[in-house]
Amino acid sequence: MGHWVRLRGWINERLVGRSVGLSLLLLLVLVSTLVALGSGRYAVGFWNTLEFFGTTLGLAQMEADQFELLYSVLIEIRLPRVLAALLLGAALAASGAAFQGVFRNPLVSPNLLGVLSGSAFGAVLGMLLGGGWLVVQLMAFVFGLIAVALALSIAHTFGKGSLIMLVLGGILSSALFAALVSTLKYVADPYNELPVITLWLMGSLASVDLDEILWAAIPMGLTMLLLCLSGRWLDALAMGDDEARTLGVPVTLVRYGVIAGAALLGALTVSLAGMIGWIGLIVPHIARLICGPSQCRVLPVSILLGASFLVWADLLARSLTDSEIPIGIVTELLGIPVFLLVLRRTRKSWES
Amino acid sequence: MEPQVLCANGLSFKRGQQTVLEGVDLSLSSGDMLALLGVNGAGKTTLLRCLLGLLNPSEGQVTLEGKALSDWPRHQLARHLAYVPQAHVAPFPFSVREVVALGRLPHQRLLQAETQADAEAVGLALEQLSITALAQRPYTELSGGERQLTLIARALAQGARLLIMDEPVSGLDFGHQIRLLRHLERLAAQGYGILQTTHYPDHALAYANRVAVLHQGRIEADDVPTQVITVERIRRLYQIDVEIVPVSSGRHALIY
Numbered sequence: 010m011g012h013w014v015r016l017r018g019w020i021n022e023r024l025v026g027r028s029v030g031l032s033l034l035l036l037l038v039l040v041s042t043l044v045a046l047g048s049g050r051y052a053v054g055f056w057n058t059l060e061f062f063g064t065t066l067g068l069a070q071m072e073a074d075q076f077e078l079l080y081s082v083l084i085e086i087r088l089p090r091v092l093a094a095l096l097l098g099a100a101l102a103a104s105g106a107a108f109q110g111v112f113r114n115p116l117v118s119p120n121l122l123g124v125l126s127g128s129a130f131g132a133v134l135g136m137l138l139g140g141g142w143l144v145v146q147l148m149a150f151v152f153g154l155i156a157v158a159l160a161l162s163i164a165h166t167f168g169k170g171s172l173i174m175l176v177l178g179g180i181l182s183s184a185l186f187a188a189l190v191s192t193l194k195y196v197a198d199p200y201n202e203l204p205v206i207t208l209w210l211m212g213s214l215a216s217v218d219l220d221e222i223l224w225a226a227i228p229m230g231l232t233m234l235l236l237c238l239s240g241r242w243l244d245a246l247a248m249g250d251d252e253a254r255t256l257g258v259p260v261t262l263v264r265y266g267v268i269a270g271a272a273l274l275g276a277l278t279v280s281l282a283g284m285i286g287w288i289g290l291i292v293p294h295i296a297r298l299i300c301g302p303s304q305c306r307v308l309p310v311s312i313l314l315g316a317s318f319l320v321w322a323d324l325l326a327r328s329l330t331d332s333e334i335p336i337g338i339v340t341e342l343l344g345i346p347v348f349l350l351v352l353r354r355t356r357k358s359w360e361s
Numbered sequence: 362m363e364p365q366v367l368c369a370n371g372l373s374f375k376r377g378q379q380t381v382l383e384g385v386d387l388s389l390s391s392g393d394m395l396a397l398l399g400v401n402g403a404g405k406t407t408l409l410r411c412l413l414g415l416l417n418p419s420e421g422q423v424t425l426e427g428k429a430l431s432d433w434p435r436h437q438l439a440r441h442l443a444y445v446p447q448a449h450v451a452p453f454p455f456s457v458r459e460v461v462a463l464g465r466l467p468h469q470r471l472l473q474a475e476t477q478a479d480a481e482a483v484g485l486a487l488e489q490l491s492i493t494a495l496a497q498r499p500y501t502e503l504s505g506g507e508r509q510l511t512l513i514a515r516a517l518a519q520g521a522r523l524l525i526m527d528e529p530v531s532g533l534d535f536g537h538q539i540r541l542l543r544h545l546e547r548l549a550a551q552g553y554g555i556l557q558t559t560h561y562p563d564h565a566l567a568y569a570n571r572v573a574v575l576h577q578g579r580i581e582a583d584d585v586p587t588q589v590i591t592v593e594r595i596r597r598l599y600q601i602d603v604e605i606v607p608v609s610s611g612r613h614a615l616i617y
Contacts, residue, residue: 114452241463244455244463247455248451248460249449251446255438255439255442255443256463256466256467256519257436257437257438259435297453301455301456302459303455303459
């Protein structure tokens, strides 16, 4: 551990401190994006993909026929999906990192306050009521926020909003909405509705379209930016409420602001792509291994790593087998070994 | 160094029907090394939290430089008055330097990166407590004494002249306790005002230049150590018989 910390200190000083580390991560995101765009039933080589974008930017020349073909494959067919993976991966990782900071607990995931369960319930209810896709998404979003509001009000009614009561409120709210989802599944028509519901709950990026992603990118991008800006406050908050207050941090504002932001991100991801687990829990851990525990660095690094992670997970989901695997399953299967690797590194610092 | 004064006037605090503090007057000035004695449940923690502006008293008020704490913006207050909690375990393995650098928060704008002045203040604070060598170590892997020094360094990095400390020596071994008290004594000599709660009348006798006794929510004595710590008072407060004997260098020792 000592060696690792010293190495990390060195990396921070030499790399992240000089923005080289951040550039490397951006490069990772870029390369992941290009690889994902090129892969699929009609495979386009990495250099061809690069050439295509070079032509778009006027830096290279490509035959018009081939350009049009690649345009329809890369931009029209695959780009929405890859963009969705980038955006949702970043959002889930940011929301997890922020939750872990505000609850002072590295084992917290974005679902702690029930936002994912609430959204799932909203979406399923929307499907059963026969609403269109837009109705389903709206319901998912609204119920995600209702679930968080319920958790917060339980915490306030019974425990003056203390951390432990927030966690308990979250467990109750999450359990309630999970039970409601089961109820809806039970009453759903087992031949037509149930398979749709079950598949949707496993998460998929197949049905997102470009407009949706671009619209969602605005609130999500802003929220992620605000979360990144509150990094230093979150560090102080990790030391305890009284200490943070005496260091001049507006504790209540930061806590509820961050909860609201993280809940918003969670609700939006579920409404766009269903339940995608594990990213919010593991990506911040990998980020902490790379850049140390300070939230000022953990948040931006998590965002970049989360984006790449979900792009790769989605790539696996659509290319491992002939038919698509739900992405929630892929992130879970990928997440468990990654988490075990991370645990090997971090276990020691938790136990002390 | 400008002298600064923190003053509690007629402080009362009620929790439901129970009176925790009643008519407490207490002041802390630059150069004070004030030990606050009191048995468990005497209201020490409540008093500290009122002095830090974390709790609003039911009656009376706390002022810094003649201005009520509630009228100070929080980040301004943090540049004058610091809280040093008992050494705790942080949930994330921040480095010692990162913990101390949190003390610069009240001096920083939200977007501003660490400035040269911040870096110097952090370096100086580490030096003052002789923990420069620990700067890159994870805070979570330090001993209790080292963690306590880190938290004091953070208070110095804040630029605060008045430090409020909650039982700084509790949980430390003998060597760390005495070394910590000597650090505090040196800081007081440099013009810092230090208030620490303690369960050790012998420490108060040896290292404080003022001792206050909080008993059943009231300050029942506030004077130089030899006036406050007497055989009779120790017997009444703690039901223990002791002897107080003068030793060399004008100090007194408590024998039990």
